[in-house]
Amino acid sequence: MRTVADLSKLEQEIVHRNPAEPEFHQAVREVLESLGPVMSKHPEYADAKLIERVCEPERQIIFRVPWVDDSGVVHVNRGFRVEFNSALGPYKGGLRFDRSVSLGTVKFLGFEQIFKNSLTGLPIGGGKGGADFDPKGRSDGEIMRFCQSFMTELYRHLGEYTDVPAGDIGVGAREIGFLFGQYKRITNRYESGMITGKGLVWGGARVRTEATGYGTAYFVDEMLAATGGSLDGRAVVVSGSGNVAIYAIEKVHQLGGTVVACSDSSGYVVDHDGIDVELLRELKEVRRRRIDEYVEQRPTATFVPDGSVWDVPCQVALPCATQNELTEHGAKALVAGGVVAVAEGANMPCTREAVHVFRENGVAFGPGKAANAGGVATSALEMQQNASRDSWTFEHTEERLRAIMHDIHQACHETAEEYGRPGDYVLGANVAGFTRVAEAMSAFGVV
Structure with missing residues (x-):
C-alpha cells in the first residue's frame, strides 16, 4: 500500500529527475497530494507503478524552428511537443507561442491536460506544445513563415488518431490556419481532424x-x-x-x-x-x-x-x-x-x-483542470464533427458543452464525497481524472 511518505519520496524523485522545471513540479505536487486515499483503495495501482508512469511523458519532442523575417534576417526559435499520455485517446492539447515557453512550461501544461481531458469523459489523451516565439508585433507574413517552419518539423508526429493540437496563448485562428495549411500541403491530405480551433468554413466548430x-x-x-x-x-x-x-x-x-x-x-x-x-x-x-x-x-x-x-x-x-x-x-x-x-x-x-x-x-475552489475544461471538450466535439463530415448549430454545441461541464462538476463533487472530503474540488478533480486514466493504463499492461 502506498503511504503519504511514499508519495512524498516519489515527488522528490520527480523533482530530481526534472530539474529547473518549477511549474511542472507544482502541478505534480498538487496531484500527488490528493492520491494517498486512491492508493489505499487501489493497491494494484501502486504495484503497477501507475503514478510513476503518469508523471513521465510518453514522448518529448524538441526541435529547431528557423525562419526569415520581412527584412531578410534569419531567426532561430525552439519548438516543443510533449505527448504525455494516450491511455484514453490521441494526445490532445494546445500550442503556445510566447517568449516564456520552455520544456518545463509545456510539461506542466501537458500534465494538467491529462486529467482535464479525462474529466470531460471524451476519448482524448493529454499533450501540449509550443515555441519560444512571440507573435506580437510580427507581420502576417512573418507569422506565416514561422508557422510553416514549425509545422514542417512537427507534422510527422501529428494526426487525427495520433496527436491533435489546438490553439493557446499566441495561437489563434490565424496561426491555426497557417499551421493547417502547411500540414495539408506536406501530407497531401485534407485531414481536418488533426487540429482544432479551425475557421468555420474549413472544419471548425461553433462555440469553440x-x-x-x-x-x-x-x-x-x-x-x-x-x-x-x-x-x-x-x-x-x-x-x-x-x-x-x-x-x-x-x-x-x-x-x-x-x-x-x-x-x-x-x-x-x-x-x-x-x-x-x-x-x-x-x-x-x-x-x-x-x-x-x-x-x-x-x-x-x-x-x-x-x-x-x-x-x-x-x-x-x-x-x-x-x-x-x-x-x-x-x-x-x-x-x-x-x-x-x-x-x-x-x-x-x-x-x-x-x-x-x-x-x-x-471558499469553494474549482481547479483549472475541471473549471476550464470546456475548451478542450469543445475541441473534442470539433473532432467528432470532422470525423462525421458534419456541422452542428451553435445552440446544439453549447448544450453539449453545458452538459459536459455539469458532468465534470458532478464527478468532482461526488468523488470528493466518496473519499470523505465533501466540497473539496481539488481532490475530486484529481482523483476522478486520475482514476479513469489509471483504469485504462491497467487494462493495457505495462506499456
Missing part, C-alpha cells in the same frame, strides 16, 4: 471560441448551486481580458451575475455597472489595444494602473490570465472582500499558497 470562458462560468454556477446558490445577483471579478476572460464575462452576465472588474498587464478597470463585453471585445480582439482605453468610452469606469484586480471586493473570482497570477496576498484580499467561490479559467493561475488560503477559509 467561447468554450473555455463559457465553461468556466458554467462550472462556477454549478459550484454555487451545490450549496443552494447561483451566479444571479453576484458581483464577479475576472482577471485578464483575452479570449477566456471575455467569454467568461459574457456568460456570467447571461447567468445573472455582474462582472465589475477585469485586467491586462497594464492594470485593471473597475466598472460597477458591469463590464461592457462588446467594448472590451472591440478593444482587445479587433483593435488589440490596452485596457486603459476602456475608460475613454465608459465614463462610469475607472482605470487603476497599479495594485491588483483582486483588491476589488466581489463574491466570485475567475482568474483567467496566466499561471501563478493569483498569489497568497491576492487570495487574502479576496477573502477579506467577501469572496465565496473561485474558479480557474486559466491553467494553474493560483499559487499553492493562494489555494491554501481559499480552502482554509471555506
Whole structure:
C-alpha cells in the first residue's frame, strides 16, 4: 500500500529527475497530494507503478524552428511537443507561442491536460506544445513563415488518431490556419481532424471560441448551486481580458451575475455597472489595444494602473490570465472582500499558497483542470464533427458543452464525497481524472 511518505519520496524523485522545471513540479505536487486515499483503495495501482508512469511523458519532442523575417534576417526559435499520455485517446492539447515557453512550461501544461481531458469523459489523451516565439508585433507574413517552419518539423508526429493540437496563448485562428495549411500541403491530405480551433468554413466548430470562458462560468454556477446558490445577483471579478476572460464575462452576465472588474498587464478597470463585453471585445480582439482605453468610452469606469484586480471586493473570482497570477496576498484580499467561490479559467493561475488560503477559509475552489475544461471538450466535439463530415448549430454545441461541464462538476463533487472530503474540488478533480486514466493504463499492461 502506498503511504503519504511514499508519495512524498516519489515527488522528490520527480523533482530530481526534472530539474529547473518549477511549474511542472507544482502541478505534480498538487496531484500527488490528493492520491494517498486512491492508493489505499487501489493497491494494484501502486504495484503497477501507475503514478510513476503518469508523471513521465510518453514522448518529448524538441526541435529547431528557423525562419526569415520581412527584412531578410534569419531567426532561430525552439519548438516543443510533449505527448504525455494516450491511455484514453490521441494526445490532445494546445500550442503556445510566447517568449516564456520552455520544456518545463509545456510539461506542466501537458500534465494538467491529462486529467482535464479525462474529466470531460471524451476519448482524448493529454499533450501540449509550443515555441519560444512571440507573435506580437510580427507581420502576417512573418507569422506565416514561422508557422510553416514549425509545422514542417512537427507534422510527422501529428494526426487525427495520433496527436491533435489546438490553439493557446499566441495561437489563434490565424496561426491555426497557417499551421493547417502547411500540414495539408506536406501530407497531401485534407485531414481536418488533426487540429482544432479551425475557421468555420474549413472544419471548425461553433462555440469553440467561447468554450473555455463559457465553461468556466458554467462550472462556477454549478459550484454555487451545490450549496443552494447561483451566479444571479453576484458581483464577479475576472482577471485578464483575452479570449477566456471575455467569454467568461459574457456568460456570467447571461447567468445573472455582474462582472465589475477585469485586467491586462497594464492594470485593471473597475466598472460597477458591469463590464461592457462588446467594448472590451472591440478593444482587445479587433483593435488589440490596452485596457486603459476602456475608460475613454465608459465614463462610469475607472482605470487603476497599479495594485491588483483582486483588491476589488466581489463574491466570485475567475482568474483567467496566466499561471501563478493569483498569489497568497491576492487570495487574502479576496477573502477579506467577501469572496465565496473561485474558479480557474486559466491553467494553474493560483499559487499553492493562494489555494491554501481559499480552502482554509471555506471558499469553494474549482481547479483549472475541471473549471476550464470546456475548451478542450469543445475541441473534442470539433473532432467528432470532422470525423462525421458534419456541422452542428451553435445552440446544439453549447448544450453539449453545458452538459459536459455539469458532468465534470458532478464527478468532482461526488468523488470528493466518496473519499470523505465533501466540497473539496481539488481532490475530486484529481482523483476522478486520475482514476479513469489509471483504469485504462491497467487494462493495457505495462506499456
